[in-house]
Amino acid sequence: MDAAVKEAAVARFLREYTQMVRAARDHPALLGCADVGWSRIPGCPAGIPVLLRGLLDEAAGPKALPVLENVLMNSVFHGSAVMPAALPFLIRLAAVPDIAVRSGLVEFLVVAAELSLPVDADDERRVVLFGKDCDHPEREWCRAAFAAHASALRALLEDETLPDGLISADDRECLLRAVELQRYPS
Numbered sequence: 001m002d003a004a005v006k007e008a009a010v011a012r013f014l015r016e017y018t019q020m021v022r023a024a025r026d027h028p029a030l031l032g033c034a035d036v037g038w039s040r041i042p043g044c045p046a047g048i049p050v051l052l053r054g055l056l057d058e059a060a061g062p063k064a065l066p067v068l069e070n071v072l073m074n075s076v077f078h079g080s081a082v083m084p085a086a087l088p089f090l091i092r093l094a095a096v097p098d099i100a101v102r103s104g105l106v107e108f109l110v111v112a113a114e115l116s117l118p119v120d121a122d123d124e125r126r127v128v129l130f131g132k133d134c135d136h137p138e139r140e141w142c143r144a145a146f147a148a149h150a151s152a153l154r155a156l157l158e159d160e161t162l163p164d165g166l167i168s169a170d171d172r173e174c175l176l177r178a179v180e181l182q183r184y185p186s
Contacts, residue, residue, distance in 0.1 A: 003043045003045070006043070006045050006070060006128045007043075007045040007046070007072045009065060009067045009070060009071070010045040010046065010047040010048075010050075010051065010066075010071065011045075013047070013050075013051065013054065013060075013063060013064060013067045013182070014047050014050060017050075017054055017059075017063065017064070019060075019061045020051075020053050020054045020057060020060055020064075020170065021048050021050055022054070023053050023054075024081070025031065025053065025147075027053070027056055028092070029056070029089060029092035029093045029095070029096055030049075030052055030053060030056075030089055030093075031094075032062060032088070032090075033052055033053075033089055034049060034050050036049075036085050037138075038082075038085070041081050041082050041085060042067070042081050042083065043074075043080055043081055044071075044080075044081070044082045044085075045071060046067075048071065048082065048086065051064045051067055051068045052064075052068070052070070052086070052089050052093070055093050055099065055101055055105070056070070056093070056096070056099060057100075058100045061099065061100045061101040062081075062100065062101060062104075064101075065101045065104045065105070065108075068086070069108055069126065072086055072108075074110075078115065078130070078131065078136060079116070079138050079139070080114060080138065080141060081138050081141075083112060083138055083141075083142055084138055084144070085111075085145075086139035086144050087142060087145035087146065088145060088149050088152075089104055090109060090112075091109065091149045091152050091153050091156065091163060092144075092152055093105055093147075094106050094109055095152060095155065095156045095158055095159065097159075100164075103166055106156075106166055106167055106171070107171075109153075109175060110167075110174050110175060112142060112146075112178075113142075113146065113174045113175050113177070113178035114174055115130075115139065115142070116139045116140075116142035116146065116178055117139070117144045117177070117178070118133055118139065118140075118143075119131070119133055119136075119139075121133075124149045142178075143178060146175075146178040146179050147179060150179040153175060153178075153179055154179070155186045157172055157175060157176070180185070
């Protein structure tokens, strides 16, 4: 999805949910969101903080999540340069027990973790699908974001308020692997 399409999708959300522009600015999960230089990130549409706030709203959340997912992905196999900056907030938002889009956030974190895994340059199939790591620095930046927020991610995985089956054993392993990669680089 190109930048103009992403920008248009965000603009549609902002028009439909104008109340989100001022909503939940002080929520603990979004602490520091206003300090991120979103406009300096290549391909980052205006309105990312509003989309993140929208995730907290019961009505807007289900509309904000797919728009945000599209902004954070360049393709099925590649995250965007925006993803590393958004990950800390997504991790903290997924820990909010009563958030309407919690399961979607957890699923997206698993996708982000999978996409952040290093690609073995000798594995031709993976290189064709995912590209070389040197061409996708966002993978390393995402791994760094997961590592920096390892305690919050582990707390999420240990949260007893998670509904049974929300995180499969494979997904749990994937998230833990994303956290551990920075401690034990390959």
